[in-house]
Amino acid sequence: xxxxxxxxxxxxxxxxxxxxxxxxxxxxxxxxxxxxxxxxxxxxxxxxxxxxxxxxxxxxxxxxxxxxxxxxxxxxxxxxxxxxxxxxxxxxxxxxxxxxxxxxxxxxxxxxxxxxxxxxxxxxxxxxxxxxxxxxxxxx
Amino acid sequence: xxxxxxxxxxxxxxxxxxxxxxxxxxxxxxxxxxxxxxxxxxxxxxxxxxxxxxxxxxxxxxxxxxxxxxxxxxxxxxxxxxxxxxxxxxxxxxxxxxxxxxxxxxxxxxxxxxxxxxxxxxxxxxxxxxxxxxxxxxxxxxxxxxxxxxxxxxxxxxxxxxxxxxxxxxxxxxxxxxxxxxxxxxxxxxxxxxxxxxxxxxxxxxxxxxxxxxxxxxxxxxxxxxxxxxxxxxxxxxxxxxxxxxxxxxxxxxxxxxxxxxxxxxxxxxxxxxxxxxxxxxxxxxxxxxxxxxxxxxxxxxxxxxxxxxxxxxxxxxxxxxxxxxxxxxxxxxxxxxxxxxxxxxxxxxxxxxxxxxxxxxxxxxxxxxxxxxxxxxxxx
Numbered sequence: 001x002x003x004x005x006x007x008x009x010x011x012x013x014x015x016x017x018x019x020x021x022x023x024x025x026x027x028x029x030x031x032x033x034x035x036x037x038x039x040x041x042x043x044x045x046x047x048x049x050x051x052x053x054x055x056x057x058x059x060x061x062x063x064x065x066x067x068x069x070x071x072x073x074x075x076x077x078x079x080x081x082x083x084x085x086x087x088x089x090x091x092x093x094x095x096x097x098x099x100x101x102x103x104x105x106x107x108x109x110x111x112x113x114x115x116x117x118x119x120x121x122x123x124x125x126x127x128x129x130x131x132x133x134x135x136x137x138x139x140x
Numbered sequence: 141x142x143x144x145x146x147x148x149x150x151x152x153x154x155x156x157x158x159x160x161x162x163x164x165x166x167x168x169x170x171x172x173x174x175x176x177x178x179x180x181x182x183x184x185x186x187x188x189x190x191x192x193x194x195x196x197x198x199x200x201x202x203x204x205x206x207x208x209x210x211x212x213x214x215x216x217x218x219x220x221x222x223x224x225x226x227x228x229x230x231x232x233x234x235x236x237x238x239x240x241x242x243x244x245x246x247x248x249x250x251x252x253x254x255x256x257x258x259x260x261x262x263x264x265x266x267x268x269x270x271x272x273x274x275x276x277x278x279x280x281x282x283x284x285x286x287x288x289x290x291x292x293x294x295x296x297x298x299x300x301x302x303x304x305x306x307x308x309x310x311x312x313x314x315x316x317x318x319x320x321x322x323x324x325x326x327x328x329x330x331x332x333x334x335x336x337x338x339x340x341x342x343x344x345x346x347x348x349x350x351x352x353x354x355x356x357x358x359x360x361x362x363x364x365x366x367x368x369x370x371x372x373x374x375x376x377x378x379x380x381x382x383x384x385x386x387x388x389x390x391x392x393x394x395x396x397x398x399x400x401x402x403x404x405x406x407x408x409x410x411x412x413x414x415x416x417x418x419x420x421x422x423x424x425x426x427x428x429x430x431x432x433x434x435x436x437x438x439x440x441x442x443x444x445x446x447x448x449x450x451x452x453x454x455x456x457x458x459x460x461x462x463x464x465x466x467x468x469x470x471x472x473x474x475x476x477x478x479x480x481x482x483x484x485x486x487x488x489x490x491x492x493x494x495x496x497x498x499x500x501x502x503x504x505x506x507x508x509x510x511x512x513x514x515x516x517x518x519x520x521x
Contacts, residue, residue, distance in 0.1 A: 048454035049416065049447075056447050058435070063519075069510065079508035083491075084454075086513045087505065090490045091453050091483055096386035103519050122519050139391040139440040140432075140447060 006060035006126040008035045010119075011046045013077075016067035016109050023112030031119035034126075035063070042066065043104075044077020048084050051102065055092070058135040061101045061126045065118075068106040078106065100129055142321075143344055144330040144352030152285055152322075155331045156200045156230075159256075159320070161192050162347050163228045169254070170225025173213065174198045182273035182280070186212055188227070200230055202281040203272065205263035205302070208408035208463045210238030214248030228254045228343075232263075234308070234463035236315045237496020238408035241459045244503055247411045254339055257313020258320035261288040262305035266468050272299050289327050304464020304477045307373040309366050314497055318343055323365065324358030377485065380478040387446070393479065394449055396472040399442045403476050404452060406469035409459040409495070417448050449476075453483045458504045460484035461496045 012018045018039045024031060040046060043066030054062045064085060066078040085104045093099055103122065107115050134140070145155045156174075164172045176187035177199040184204040189195055213229055231239065236257050242248045261284070264272060273280045275297060287296055300306065313319045317340030321332040332352045335341035384390045401417060404410045416422075422444060432439045457480065466476040488494060491504035 049451045052450045083508050085516050090486050095390050104517050133387045138438050
């Protein structure tokens with residue numbers, strides 16, 4: 001059997017987590033290529049719909065990552081994101097999606113090392129979990 | 141403050157007519173909005189009445205629930221221009237709850253209306269109501285409410301209340317200015333009116349009706365019914381949870397869905413003028429379909445069926461009032477209500493919110509607190 005390479009779709013905010021990813025890159029820190037970063041202006045603009053779409057398309061996990069509480073460039077977008085994640089975490093497990101398939105983290109702009117570490121840990125976690133049930137679904 | 145309207149010959153509809161006529165005759169009320177049996181056929185539809193002569197055909201206790209009227213009331217109250225008259229609206233409890241949600245979403249306002257809510261006796265599905273009304277003709281409503289209020293088996297001619305009504309534990313008109321009491325009331329003699337707000341009290345005073353008293357046995361009757369409905373609801377939740385436990389099971393549950401989006405049209409709290417699912421965002425490139433099929437070996441068309449239903453759960457489940465119109469609207473008989481009520485029960489529970497119950501409570505996704513839901517943050521190594 002081929003080794004399983006998970007796909008992780010990560011919605012990262014322009015001001016903190018994307019900047020941290022940039023820092024990880026310029027610092028030449030390694031992190032797994034399984035993570036597909038999607039830069040958004042703020043985690044507060046991530047409609048639950050985007051997350052659902054990624055999961056139904058067969059992403060093995062979705063990460064939403066933004067500024068630490070109190071640091072949001074738009075004052076409170078990350079708090080709104082947290083409520084939406086809470087909402088989805090109540091909905092998705094009812095349909096057999098493991099809670100680990102949706103994650104929220106706060107990674108500040110200067111946390112390049114932490115960014116790389118979290119990506120490594122996340123990919124390891126999802127690899128252990130195995131492929132998502134949505135990968136092979138005929139009805140989406 | 142409690143008032144009574146006399147009932148003669150067990151004709152509750154006439155008592156509602158007396159009430160509507162008295163309200164419409166008041167100088168401060170310009171129109172009443174009531175369910176009326178249409179002159180042609182047996183359909184009962186919400187109607188805006190300004191001439192008391194037309195109240196002859198009102199039929200508020202018919203087991204008919206063709207649509208949730210909250211959206212229509214939203215249209216009637218959309219702007220606050222001076223000179224717009226006052227309307228008294230007679231609604232079912234779930235219609236009031238949906239309207240309350242719409243007001244919170246700026247899709248209506250309460251300034252120019254007075255809400256009269258009645259203890260709800262429930263309704264059949266649209267399909268069942270047509271059959272019942274055809275069989276019973278003009279007597280349909282009377283047979284129905286007498287059977288319900290005498291505590292007899294609700295099943296008539298093999299027809300039972302809709303699933304949504306059988307699972308409904310919120311059948312009292314919370315949020316109404318004026319409440320009509322039927323359960324546990326000696327309805328062979330009178331129906332009772334109780335003011336629930338200052339607006340309602342002012343109206344009741346103007347109506348100058350004889351005072352009444354809520355009988356002590358009402359509480360027991362209401363409790364027993366709440367218990368019965370809650371048991372039915374919980375059994376329904378358990379059966380539904382087992383039927384949707386994986387994506388494959390959910391797909392099976394929704395397998396007859398043809399993406400007509402009628403459930404969204406019928407949903408009183410799905411208020412977007414243009415739903416994202418009907419925009420050109422979903423006019424995918426032909427190549428896109430091929431690529432989906434190639435990746436999975438086969439793909440069901442139209443696509444985005446589960447995506448649509450899951451998105452609706454994320455977008456509106458915190459506002460779901462459990463009226464069951466989604467099930468009523470499905471052309472292919474998919475019973476959506478148990479699914480949406482189950483999800484709504486959980487999502488509203490998480491935010492300690494009950495849709496439509498309190499006009500002052502903000503919708504969960506329009507607010508936040510600084511220190512909350514820490515448990516969803518971090519990947520938890």
